[in-house]
Amino acid sequence: MSIATPPAQLSAEAAEKLRLLAAEHAAEADRTRVLAPEVVDAIRAAGFARHFVSARFGGAEGTFAELTQAVLSVAEGCPATAWCASLSAYSARFASHLPQEGHHALWGAGADTVIATALIPSGKAERVGDGWRVDGLWQYVSGIDFADWVLVCAVVASPEAVQGPPQMRFFAVPAGRYTVRPTWDSIGMRATSSHTIALEGVLVPEHLSFDRTDIMTGRNVNSDLSAHNVPFQGVGSLTFIAPVVGAAAGALNAAASTLTGRKRNPGGELAVVRASGRIDAAKLLVAQNAEVLDGRLFDQAHLARNERNATYCAEVVPEAVGLLVRAAGTSGLGEGHPLQRFWRDVTSAASHVALQYDTAARRNYAAVLLGPES
Template sequence: MSAGTDPASKPDTGLVPVAEKVRLLAAEHAAAADRDRRLAPEVVGALREAGFARHFVAAGLGGSQGSFTELSRAVQIVGEACASTAWCASLAALSSRFAAHLPAEGHQEIWGESADTFVVTGQPPMGKASVVDGGHRLSGRWTYVSGADFAEWALLCGVVAGDGEPQARFFALPRKSFTVLETWDSVGMKATSSHSVVVDDVFVPQHLSYDRTDMLTGRNSWSDVASHNVPFQAVGGLTFIVPAIGAAQGALNACVTALTGKKLSTSAGIDLVRASAQIESARLLVEQNTAVLDDRAFTPELMARNERNAAYSADTLVEAVGALVRAAGTSGLSEKGALQRFWRDVVGAASHVALRFETASARTYPAALLGT
């Protein structure tokens, strides 16, 4: 297949229509979630029931074995109501995809009883591990682990010291093996529960660990499911830009509501039109990315383009929501209104390291363009 294959041709698991129900529930709880800095239990339950956590889990384990295109569309729908809910939905799906690199016995331990298990990920190698009989012992503290409040398993990266070069590995731990410290205090994406996870000298058996290189290269020795064999670079910042697109659309909707019935100035009209085009362009760029992933078009050029698209979209969305706040005027900054919340959420999402030009596309896209 080419990277231009129609996304509508991808297998449909039914996640998109169910996401509309999650959007409606998330909208009811969005203001409270922002105030309380956590998702309501009803919303977490709705994410589970909708199938976000099982989206990339193998069908043989009761999972949906879905596509990146379908997940992206569903997350954007949820993001129109609550960016934090969409962020957790996206991370729940992608974290399960990371966990699929574990040995088969690990798959059974995590998903044997339910494909809807919530897995969270600490990607930076912030822990230290030592080799022991049957596995490793792990200690460390991982910051910004989104969804930590309701996580049932955590997939955490640590460095294993040995006689040779240190090796980075991922370790899967059940909830009883780690502690959550409520350290998340960002003014945006408040309800993502992106807290710190602490592990203190915990034994991790061999079947709950794998070499980080497997995730980076997309090499999976234990699963032939297409979505489990995707290079990390190809995914790029997709996990984080998709909730931001939904939130930006939510900001546009809130701005239109605020301006309805008012006399529209020329400058406000220009801001509104430009912002709507910027949001739509970000959505189209992300559709390019998901087509690459679902069509398995993992050329260096297309993978670098995926990184570029995500970083560029983040910058564009920040500009767009700023213009929407300007267009709405003073009313757009009302704490009782949704627009200022979406504005904060988009800015917060865009600050993620995976969406920064200097840490993503700037490293790879020039080389792809120049053929070096």
């Protein structure tokens, strides 16, 4: 099965074709811990990498709602594929903060450049002439096996006389300038290629760097596109929760296929119904987050609610999949059954730091509900 290159827009039809293709290869991807080349090509062809890219480079200038629905769909077939597709889109949005010369470096030859991102400031950067020297190790860089570029965040070395918090910057580095260390060994999301990368004294020109504050505040001095000017607080967790919720919908389909004949009973039916309610509620909350971003509702109440929504989904979706596993029984846990793969993928992905109440939602939304601490 193959997918022809579609128009720039990421359509529901393109997402559905990718879902079917990814589902065909999902078991093999889980076994080999890598996406099939045709699936990688299909992610690119479907329009995920170009979704947030400027139209002047052939990009779609798409919406958060369109992307979210596409990721939910693909995840029903293969969560690892959806995870990589989601991150390729959001990484391009991050890269829009680069200076204009950097835009041309990444997208001058076309909008389908696949970018991976290391958000945690694990490395160090030092000013060297008109550019930077970057060193360090970054873990859990999803999609790195097939990325054309990677964005890494590093702490800038400051003179001893300078006081205050350290400056952090992002640096865009092309494939071939970094080393990939195959360290990803999670039991779930096996095919996301979320490996460690190493940079050793890599020189990065100024036009391939920007201040981390730009991403956090959402103020983009190098692009006036709506999607390029969104505070990280409201959008960060959506990147990760949409594949998780879509994977739960895939688990629901897989579990339902086991409850036939004599295996269908009131207890199993009740578990499926209860799980479906949790999954549908999570879909609505994820869609609500996308609506907030597209509607540019950037007050603290909406941004904090987005964090709450995502972390809540990461709590109830594993509960739903647990109900489905118990309803399906032993047959659903066989190595050849997709339910156990969805179960492992949801469990692994929901543990992401961006989806934890304490780190992503508690303090901000508590302040909305209860007011600031006295």
